Amino acid sequence: MNEREIIRKQKQDALDAQKTQKDRNVMGQFSTPYPLALDIMQYMRRILGTDDVSFIEPSIGMGVFYSAFTEAFAGGGRALGFEIDPHYFTPASEFWQGTKLEMRCSDFLAQKPDEQFDMLVANPPYVRHHHIDNETKVKLQNKVQHQTGIKISGLAGLYCYFMMLSSAWLKDGGLSCWLVPSEFMDVNYGETVKRYLMQNVQLLHIHRFKADDLQFTDALVSSCIVVFRNSKPNAEQAVNLSLGGSINNPETVRNIVAARLKAKDKWTNLFSEETQTSEPEATLGDFFTVKRGIATGDNDFFILDKDTIAQYEIPREFLRPILPSPRYIKGDRINSDNGLPAVEHQQFLFTCNLPESVLKERYPKVWEYVWQGYERGVQKGYICSRRTPWYSCEEREPAAIVVPYMGRSETSNRLFRFILNDSKAITTNVYLLLYPKPQYARCLKDEAVLTEVWQELNTIPTETLSRNGRFYGGGLRKMEPNELMRTPARGIASLLTPRRSYQHLSLFG
Ligand SMILES: C[S@@+](CC[C@H](N)C(=O)[O-])C[C@H]1O[C@@H](n2cnc3c(N)ncnc32)[C@H](O)[C@@H]1O
Structure with a gap:
């Protein structure tokens, strides 16, 4: 690890420590460990075959990927990073001053692309859908539909919007690499993401970490790396599905023709040989x-x-x-x-189905209990606020x-x-x-x-x-x-x- 990275990491840890786990969940603020960032950058360097690469990072945090970029690409070319939270933006922009990195303190998803890059690498925020307010969600859904023709599920986490809205920042043929939760490969909302990967871009590689190999010591997610090219899809082309170990040195690799990938299937099943081929007789x-x-x-x-x-x-x-x-x-x-x-x-x-007035009169002690709930604001919760009475x-x-x-x-x-x-x-x-x-x-x-x-x-x-x-x-x-x-x-x-x-x-x- 170089000297600058050691200092960057110290700053990162200090900034993370000032936030509660809850805040970090809501904002999706879990940083990539440097060895993993470097592994990804070395992989990207290998496929790009040159150091002369421009790089965009949509959710840069303290800039661990930029740090790894400078190492793997011998300094690298121009870079642009977005960060919404001044808590990270301000120290990061001070830290990277004088380098080829430009930082902008803004919401990446609200930007109009004004430049195109050779490469995008991101660990986007893993914000769950219920932390995205409704107005923002509808706006983002419309934007995705407009740009990709795909109607994204309302249950999709924020990282899905990042993936699906980012290609406009890439040059034609540019490479995009995403460190994201693997769940999109299996859950219902992920179907739209899979459709995007099959219909809108050229999917090259998915590396899945083993479920018990936690990439983030402080967040409970199992992750994968998705790599695609900003080009028209090609049904004949092979997609690498690698499992375990690291993206540069996986335990197993399977090649699968893109045409065989179906958005409705669970993709995590495709990584190992024991995949079922025939339908079971009974379920x-x-x-x-x-x-x-x-x-x-x-x-x-x-x-x-x-x-x-x-x-x-x-x-x-x-x-x-x-x-x-x-x-x-x-x-x-x-x-x-x-x-x-x-x-x-x-x-x-x-x-209890009894209205409050009846409850108060006939069961004063029970009412006392319900009142306690009121005082705690239980009735305001998502589920309770949709029931009448809220305690039934x-x-x-x-x-x-x-x-x-x-x-x-x-x-x-x-x-x-x-x-x-x-x-x-x-x-x-x-x-x-x-x-x-x-x-x-x-x-x-x-x-x-x-x-x-x-x-x-x-x-x-x-x-x-x-x-x-x-x-x-x-x-x-x-x-x-x-x-x-x-x-x-x-x-x-x-x-x-x-x-x-x-x-x-x-x-x-
Ligand atoms: C998962 S962290 C990754 C940070 C950094 N790339 C890394 O790997 O360490 C995601 C970062 O995105 C930022 N973020 C969240 N929503 C954003 C948005 N809409 N636009 C730009 N940045 C955002 C968070 O504040 C957080 O710093």
């Missing part, structure tokens, strides 16, 4: 509808323990048994204690089989375990709930069948389940309902098929 979704548990809007307010219930004299009619967090569920089976889950931390969901939660049937929707590979509990729930407890949205399809509902009321199905579900290999879920950093995996429904479940088919007569019975039952 879990053939037998179950999977739903997330309920979103209360504020678990601290709505989930009560017995002491709080006693303190505020909350009657049974306003309470529903609810499962505690998966970490308190030791085995894979929850016994019933008169309908309540036989677990250590018994909890209840508070929900969604009604849900309990499900006999539930699955914690996220887990870590290294914990003692198996990842994505199927839990048999004998109780009448519902769950919050940290679980996925399996509801039998109507033609199997009656059949699955038979305890022996249900137990067999539950045991069979637990034999689905973790790798099969993870392949349909999403990877995050630090070994974290998440699974959405439709992902679980797509999981192959041939064993279930054989358990339920001979009992298809239930299908007919249910028509009359």
Whole structure:
């Protein structure tokens, strides 16, 4: 590491330390480690084949990529960097004064390109969609549609807008390189980004870091590097998909013809050889509808323990048994204690449909509890503010089989375990709930069948389940309902098929 980089890094650390983790999340302020920035720059130098390169960075922070650029490109050519936050902009522009870097303190996404560059390298802000205000989102969506012809999903994070709006700053044939979360390759909102990479530019390479190889020590994301050329796409051309290690020295590389990439597919599956080629015979979704548990809007307010219930004299009619967090569920089976889950931390969901005036008059103690929520501003939250009254939660049937929707590979509990729930407890949205399809509902009321199905579900290999879920950093995996429904479940088919007569019975039952 050169002397200047050592000083730059010290300044970076001091500036980061002055911000809270929350602020950095909202602004997407997680810096690239220098060795990674240098690795990327050396890779770009290799494909560009010259030092005489102009460089633009749309979200420059303290300029770690510029630092690596000067090293990998022997000083490099003209560079331009945008930074929205004066907290980083001011010290960075002082630090880089006298170099070929020009810095502008402004919102990159609001700029009109006034110059074109040979190369763009970026670690754009990973700001989640709910931190982008509505007005900005609509403006950006229109801009993307105007420039690319693609209607971007409202669930897309800010980094997607950066990627899709940046080409106007590149020369024809210029190279663009993005260090971004890998989730766009798997999640629904990513479909539009994938379409952009296939239809609007020439995708050259995606390098995916292994899920447990965290690139950012301070942010929980698993990342990939996407490299494309600002040129018309070519369906015949090969795209490099590399996995693990570094972009210059990956553990595995696959070449895939661009025409084979489909926006609807999960691209993370394409990086390894074990990709499924044929459709499975049956999937879990053939037998179950999977739903997330309920979103209360504020678990601290709505989930009560017995002491709080006693303190505020909350009657049974306003309470529903609810499962505690998966970490308190030791085995894979929850016994019933008169309908309540036989677990250590018994909890209840508070929900009430009575208008405030009635509540105040008939249940003054309960009203006292609700009032406390008011004082905390619970009613102003996104979910509560859309309900009438705000303290009435969604009604849900309990499900006999539930699955914690996220887990870590290294914990003692198996990842994505199927839990048999004998109780009448519902769950919050940290679980996925399996509801039998109507033609199997009656059949699955038979305890022996249900137990067999539950045991069979637990034999689905973790790798099969993870392949349909999403990877995050630090070994974290998440699974959405439709992902679980797509999981192959041939064993279930054989358990339920001979009992298809239930299908007919249910028509009359
Ligand atoms: C993920 S950090 C990366 C910083 C630097 N490139 C690095 O790798 O260390 C993203 C940076 O973009 C800045 N930023 C966020 N929104 C921006 C916007 N609309 N225009 C320009 N910069 C923005 C943030 O303040 C933050 O410094």
